[in-house]
Amino acid sequence: MQSYEIPVGPLHVSLEEPMYFRISVEGETVTGLEVTAGHVHRGIEYLTTKRNIYQNLALTERVCSLCSNSHPQTYCMALEDIAQIAVPERALYLRAIADEIKRVASHMFNVAILAHIVGFESLFMHVMEAREIMQDTKETVFGNRMDIAANVIGGVKYDISRETSAYILHQLDRLEPILREQIRPIYATNRSITARTKGIGVIGLDHCIDYGLMGPVARGAGHGYDVRLAAPYGIYPQLDFEAVSYPDGDVWSRAMVRLDEALVAISLIRQCLAKLPEGPLSVGPLPHIPAGEAVAKTEAPRGELIYYLKTNGTDTPERLKWRVPSYMNWDVLQVMMDRARISDIPMIVNSIDPCISCTER
């Protein structure tokens, strides 16, 4: 059989983000993969050292849209570690609520795109419409559909009144039945979905360790690592939940992990709203940040997000660096795509939920 090399990307492989692969094929079968990265490098890490710590709250939020709350939150956690700030309990609850609302929307977006790639457009529309419930919630509670601007140094800058709390619960009551009784069963059993996703892009538990995989990609292959449980931060130790894990390591398992995690996130939001204590929202507007360095990590929708921050006593960071889960998850594509069919390439790429704008920043 004749061998070819085909270029895939840089535009519209599965998402509207630039990914560029050189794929070796034999007939219809993928035999090799080379990733060409760097199409959306904007130099944001460097830019953060040219902006002050307050401006960086907005800048880190704009690294990526789907995990836009995880970046400023982790950045704030690093600053608070350096300044030895104890964030008020109410603020920690509000941070968890913001993060979990974003997680529901992010996971639903990814599984919707899966349906789009399968060609099941009506399901894609249905999931995106259900996701609008979460988008409306964000707009109503935070004032924007994507960049929710919840975090400030030492706390949060939004509050939840009794009416807002009732509104969020009402929205969750609308979304949860759709997600639990309609969307999840379709992904679990519908032949159009399972025929294209089961047994596709398979990785094993050993790959998770070898490649340092994170998030739903690792949890879809039986590696139940979740930062919220493994290295608890914020208010998560006081919440009741378990890491979602599926054993098979295929595209379908990763989608199911995301759907189940969206349901877990809904339960976490409910727990936070029920327990939400009274108290201040932050430690005050202008905490002093001394010279120092810190590492903070959180569970972003795509997996473990690590921030390293070095300050020098001024209000401009000396160095800010982050590592995003997509960096490792990207590398394992060569395992997932080995012996795969050409038609499954977009499906496999989407299944790692790559965030190129985070990875290449």
Add this chain to the structure above:
Amino acid sequence: MMAFLKILLDNLRKGPATEAFPFGEAPTPPAYRGKVAFDADTCTGCKMCEHVCAGGAIRFAEDDDGLHFLIWHNTCISCGLCEYYCPTKAITLTNNWHLAHPQSEKYTQIDHGTVAQCRCTECGTAFLPAIPALMDLAYRGQNDRTKALAGMCPDCRRRATLSGARS
């Protein structure tokens, strides 16, 4: 497949999920972060909004007329940091999201406000006054003495405070 047909029928019965805008009103929640509004009367001139503005949309300039506040809406990212860090909430984010304009007008999407200077009651020097909102914040209410001192320039205020301590 039958399960999904039922969903399709239900969705069909519900009608369009999109908003009727521009033929109808699009709902805007009160918390919506839209176009920035500035109130010169309550601005203290601390310039914190300029400092925290991530997009560099806010600029201050000072001349004989007073302190000039300038915002270029095209580079504002509606993050709300200016509002959060403003001690008197002189700068706020409104619910107005009607910001569409022709390309030719992009450099004129600017709002300008002037914090007027006042004359010192003692020597007549022009200076930026401490606004009542700031005085309330600093002293938790005012009395006649703080009101009289607030009308003086920093030099005269220093002299008056010192003489007050002597008497």
